[in-house]
Structures are given as structure tokens and as C-alpha cells.
Amino acid sequence: MNKASPPTENSSEDGEAPPSGGRVSVLFPLPLPKAYDYACDGAAPSLGAFVTAPFGPRQVTGVVWPSEGEAPALEKLKKLAGAFEAPPLSPDLIAFIDWAAAYTMFPKGALLRMVMRVSDALEGPRMQTAYIRAATPEGLRMTAQRKAVLAAAAEAPQFASELASAAEVSEAVVRGLADAGALKRVDVDPDPPFDPPDIERQGPALSDDQQFAAEALADVIAEGGHKAVLIDGVTGSGKTEVYFEAVVAALKKDPEAQALILLPEIALTLPFLTRVEERFGAAPAPWHSDLTAAQRRRTWRRVAEGSARLVVGARSALFLPFKKLGLIVVDEEHDNAYKQEEGVIYHARDMAVARGSLAGFPVVLASATPSLETVVNVDEGRYDAVGLSSRFADAAMPDIRLIDMREDPPAQGRWLSPALVGEVDRNLSVHEQSLLFLNRRGYAPLTLCRRCGHKMTAPGSDSMLVEHRFENRLICHHTGFSMPKPSACPACNAVDALTPCGPGVERVAEEAKERWPDARIAVLSSDTAPGPRSMREVLDAMKAGEIDILIATQVAAKGHHFPNLTLVGVVDADLGLAGGDLRAAERTYQLLSQVTGRAGRAEKPGRALLQTYQPDAPVLAALASGDRDAFLAAEAIGRRDLGFPPYGRLAAVTLRSMDEQALDRTANALKASAPIADGVEVLGPARAPIYRLRGVARMRLLVKAKRNVSLQAYLADWLAKVKVPGPVRVTVDINPYSFL
Numbered sequence: 001m002n003k004a005s006p007p008t009e010n011s012s013e014d015g016e017a018p019p020s021g022g023r024v025s026v027l028f029p030l031p032l033p034k035a036y037d038y039a040c041d042g043a044a045p046s047l048g049a050f051v052t053a054p055f056g057p058r059q060v061t062g063v064v065w066p067s068e069g070e071a072p073a074l075e076k077l078k079k080l081a082g083a084f085e086a087p088p089l090s091p092d093l094i095a096f097i098d099w100a101a102a103y104t105m106f107p108k109g110a111l112l113r114m115v116m117r118v119s120d121a122l123e124g125p126r127m128q129t130a131y132i133r134a135a136t137p138e139g140l141r142m143t144a145q146r147k148a149v150l151a152a153a154a155e156a157p158q159f160a161s162e163l164a165s166a167a168e169v170s171e172a173v174v175r176g177l178a179d180a181g182a183l184k185r186v187d188v189d190p191d192p193p194f195d196p197p198d199i200e201r202q203g204p205a206l207s208d209d210q211q212f213a214a215e216a217l218a219d220v221i222a223e224g225g226h227k228a229v230l231i232d233g234v235t236g237s238g239k240t241e242v243y244f245e246a247v248v249a250a251l252k253k254d255p256e257a258q259a260l261i262l263l264p265e266i267a268l269t270l271p272f273l274t275r276v277e278e279r280f281g282a283a284p285a286p287w288h289s290d291l292t293a294a295q296r297r298r299t300w301r302r303v304a305e306g307s308a309r310l311v312v313g314a315r316s317a318l319f320l321p322f323k324k325l326g327l328i329v330v331d332e333e334h335d336n337a338y339k340q341e342e343g344v345i346y347h348a349r350d351m352a353v354a355r356g357s358l359a360g361f362p363v364v365l366a367s368a369t370p371s372l373e374t375v376v377n378v379d380e381g382r383y384d385a386v387g388l389s390s391r392f393a394d395a396a397m398p399d400i401r402l403i404d405m406r407e408d409p410p411a412q413g414r415w416l417s418p419a420l421v422g423e424v425d426r427n428l429s430v431h432e433q434s435l436l437f438l439n440r441r442g443y444a445p446l447t448l449c450r451r452c453g454h455k456m457t458a459p460g461s462d463s464m465l466v467e468h469r470f471e472n473r474l475i476c477h478h479t480g481f482s483m484p485k486p487s488a489c490p491a492c493n494a495v496d497a498l499t500p501c502g503p504g505v506e507r508v509a510e511e512a513k514e515r516w517p518d519a520r521i522a523v524l525s526s527d528t529a530p531g532p533r534s535m536r537e538v539l540d541a542m543k544a545g546e547i548d549i550l551i552a553t554q555v556a557a558k559g560h561h562f563p564n565l566t567l568v569g570v571v572d573a574d575l576g577l578a579g580g581d582l583r584a585a586e587r588t589y590q591l592l593s594q595v596t597g598r599a600g601r602a603e604k605p606g607r608a609l610l611q612t613y614q615p616d617a618p619v620l621a622a623l624a625s626g627d628r629d630a631f632l633a634a635e636a637i638g639r640r641d642l643g644f645p646p647y648g649r650l651a652a653v654t655l656r657s658m659d660e661q662a663l664d665r666t667a668n669a670l671k672a673s674a675p676i677a678d679g680v681e682v683l684g685p686a687r688a689p690i691y692r693l694r695g696v697a698r699m700r701l702l703v704k705a706k707r708n709v710s711l712q713a714y715l716a717d718w719l720a721k722v723k724v725p726g727p728v729r730v731t732v733d734i735n736p737y738s739f740l
């Protein structure tokens, strides 16, 4: 189960004087299911306060938590060691952590750890010395270097390093000037507050549709209390401007309220920060994995004290210590990147709605292709919805056409069909941009020996090694393992027999460069542009019209606006349909409508061509006809018939071990001991599709239950009955998205 080893006993040592004063429970940011009791001298620190207490052999920082169960006698308790001045966690965050732990079946302490990731934020500011301009003292010995520093000095404090680099001198020159009295030393907080968003600032004049939607959201906010509202509108319909109005309404309604905008991807976050700054005259507090430690600390502290009123972040921003959160917006709510698969497994969209529901504030979801979960919630009246029906300023939706690859196949060893090649030719001749989309990194997804049929896999793993030609390596996308491509087959020693099979973006780029030698061609995937900044450079070049053909994975699919892009070619529209997990068709629909939505966002009409071997698949037919609602209705019927989410509940119980025999035995013992319950079915155990990764084998049981069953209670009851041997780890994933 998602649990840790039992804690060390917490009783006072012999001979210690019984503590006086009160008693508090403390939850530690460790994988522990409950809080521990301590005694404290004098007044007990308030609920949510950060405190230090002895735990086992160490002093550990935790949070004062609501007491549960019967407390042991006061004299048996150890004493709290200290308290921090940092603002306490809000009662609604505490309630959220308790709820989320129960829902995800991870220990409370593991969830608290997500709140307390910024280790030095509790210490308070460590003031730093900075320098400002001062009157030049008489007789100051002037040098060229000193002159340069004084020219760079200003009213606003700057650190020695900043001044020195502006003046291209060493820091000693700066300090020398301060000693001589020509600069003044001042103490500054290294984590300055964020400028507040200007909520009086006028946004753009809204279209009638936008106005209607914005007013509906403002009504929900004025009414107060929790409500989830979906903004449903095609890409480019102006959803962002609408939810900005909701942010204004929430921040205006309560001068202490804070708002959080969640985005699924960091590559989207950076340009979005600029957009928020343009709208609100001040940059929001950012939260994502690319921040420096100092930037994290600044956001964490300012969010905790309540002065950061608008936060833009990735899913983990949900666990920031907001003093008074009053609105969450989940943009691209359908995006699977909201599901966290490592550590505590949770879905940030669902958690955001739960957070709003527990604390009594509205949650806005925005998408052009809402998830079936959300659509069903709207249909059944649990969520409200507002729609934006057309693109802003009448930019037309792209014309989408399927290319039947059985009838119009590419030449041997090529991946682009004559029809698609013809369209790219046409675009090049009129100087418009094309995007060739293939959601597969690297050069070739499979490397096979032509002599003996050996497939290259990572050691101890069943995952295929993907050839990456830029780096000339074979890489495992699941474990990160990589090796130079060998010249001989490791199984039969045949030389030069290892053959790349199938295309990745790099291989399509190779074909494109051969075909269009004079075109400006760029490749974009997380390998070719590692890190959000280098990705940004390619995206900016695309926006500026410096690229004719961009060949990209899904990193280019989302949220970007390329005014001169008029053709999107999907190289393999069937890719996401293979493997068939329960959301395969839905995910394909979402991804392909996102990527085809990149075409023709400005005045020029766009077109999209989807290469497919299954033109009759309902998802592809729906994409071609643009009939999203018919597609969703058909999906809904399929899921309802099978009792899958959102019509039923599902949990994955995954067992992992290096010891395959213990794994098999435990999986079968678990299955045998599954309680018989009305409306619950346990499927499996089955090997995971990629059975071994880095020597660890994985088996899975799926628990399917009717909607009225408490899956968590069933699982807790079941898993408590089976003794899991040491070498086997068991994790529970409530409502799984990944079945690999």
C-alpha cells in the first residue's frame, strides 16, 4: 500500500519531568499516515503552525494538525522543540490534505511534504546587503572602474554582483566605493514582494459571446461558495480573456483573496506569464519546475503571507500554502499532464475541484476538448458550463481532411504521402508555414537486427530502445538508459545488420530536408530543445516566420499561436490508438484537434491533413467532420457499457519487485483474498504491458466498481488483509490514466 515503515515510538524517556502546559498533534512531512502528539510549555501553537519536534533520533519540522483519536497522558509525551514565525497553514489547506490523503490512499505526511518542499522558506528572510547611490564624497579618488560603477548605481538597491557585472568590474570595486562613502549599503529582503495585479486595468473589449460567459462567471463569484464551471470553446475563441475577467471579479470581491491559474505544461507557462503581465500590469508569482531555489522560496513565502495575489503554475502549485485561496482556473483541463504519476499519484484537475469544494470557492475549467469526465459532470448538473462558439475575430476553423494511406501510400522507406507532399509544396510556393506533427521523439522507435530479429531493449527492461541520430545513441524513454548504437548485433554479432524501423521526428526531418533542400526546416521535441528556454527559441522563430517547415512532437501542439501557419500534416494519426487504454480515442481526439487547431489562427484560413490507415475509425471520422459532440456521445456509451470512469470507479493496484516469484505469489494471493462485494470486480493480475523496467517487474490488478461503492474503503479493507513480503511494493492509483 502507499505507506511507510512504522514510526519510532514517541514516549518520553525515564526520569524526564512531566511536561506542563498544553498538548498538540504534529504531522510530519514524511510518509506517515497520522499526526503525533506532543506536549508544549505555555500556550499551544495555533493549528497549522510550523513547529520542530523530536521524532526518533532527529528533530523534525512539521505542522500542528487537528488531533485525532484519544491522546496519551500528557506526562508520557515528548516536548515540542520550537516554533517558526512563518504564517500557519490555512484550515482549508489542512482539510484538503486530509481529504486528498484519504482519496489518493497516500499517507497524509506524504501530501504535507508536497506543501513543505521549499526547505528554507520557513526561516524568514536572511537580509542581504545591497547598494544604492550616495552623494560623492569630496576627494574621492576616481578611476575609470569607479566611474563605471557610479554610473550603474541607482536609487533602487542592487547587489554587488549586479553592479559589478553592469560596470564590468570586480565586486571589490563596488565594496571599495561603499567603504569610501560613495555608495550606501542597505539591507534588502532577497524575496521581494510581487507587484499586485492591477484589477482596475481595462481588459480588451469582449465579444458578445465572451461578455456573456464573463458575466456568468462573475455571477458565480458574486454568489459565493463553490461551483465548478467549464468554459467550453474552440482554440482561439478567447477563453483566456474570459477567465481573466473571473480573476478580476474574485480579487475585487475580497481584497485578501488569492487566485491560482494552473497550466499543464511549463513550455506554456513562460509565454503565459508575459500575457498575464500585459493584462494586469504586473507579473504573477510563478510556480514550475524551472524556477531557481531563490525564486521558489520567494513565491512560497509571498503566497503564504497572502501578498502574492495571482499565481500561475503547474499542477504542484495546488499545494502552495495559500493564505486565502479564492479561485482556481484549470486551463486545458483535459490535459493528461495534470495527472501526476510519480510519488503521490493525483489528478490536479480533480484535486482543484475538491480544493474549491472543501474551501467553498469557485473553480473554472477551460478547454476546447473537455474531458469526458467533465462533460458528464456538466450533463448531470454537477458543473455549470459556458460556451464560446467561434474563433475570436472570425478566424476560421481549419479544414480537416483524412489521407487514406492504403490508397495514397508514401514511397518505400518514406513517411509522407504524395498528397501531403503536394500541400507542403503549395505552402512553400506561397510562403506560408507548415507543421508536420508526429508524436514520437528520436529517429526510429525500434531497432531490429535484420539477420536474427533481435530487438534492442534496455538492460533488465522490456522497453524498446529508441534511436536518436542527433546524439547517435539508443535511448530508453522509460528509464533514461542510453548507449551508443553498436555496430554489431549483440545477439548474433552480425555487423551492420541493426536496422531502424518506423519514423520519429528526426527521421521525418531527414526526409523533409531531402525533399525540400532550400526550405528552412526545424525539428522540435523535448530532445532537440531540452529545457523550456531553448524550446521557446524555436517557437519564437516559428512565430516570427523564420521557419518554413516545423517538424514537431506534441510540445508544439498546445496553446501556441503562429499567425502564418496554414498547414498541419499529421504524419501518423493512428499512433495514439494503438495499445488501447480506455482513454486512447479520447486522447487522440484531444491531441489531434489541438494540433490541427494550430492551422489558420489569424486571417489566413488553415487546413489539416491526417495520414491514417484507419479512416473509418470513429475518432478520425469525428475529427474530419468536426463533430465533437457526436464523438463524445459515442465514447460515453462505450464507457457506460463497460462501467468505466466516469460511469464507474476504477483503481489500479500495481505490484513491483525484482523478485519475480515473490511478485507472482503476492499478486495471486492478493487476488485470492479480494473481498466479495456487491458492485466490485477485481480484474487480473496481469503483467504490465512493459513488464520489466530496470530489472523491476510489474504486475497489475484493476478494481472496477459501481459509482455508489467507496473504492477506498474496499481497497483499505482488502489490502490490510494481505501481508506483502519485503521485496514487493504495492501502490494504488485511484482512477488510473497510465496503463503501461
Ligand code: ADP
Pocket: 204, 205, 206, 207, 210, 233, 234, 235, 236, 237, 238, 239, 240, 241, 242, 392, 561
Ligand atoms: P483561447 O484561450 O480560447 O485559445 P485566447 O484567449 O488565447 O483563446 O484568444 C485567442 C487570440 O485572440 C489571442 O491572441 C487573444 O489575445 C485574442 N483575443 C481574444 N479575445 C480578445 C478580445 N476580446 N479582444 C482582442 N483580442 C482578443
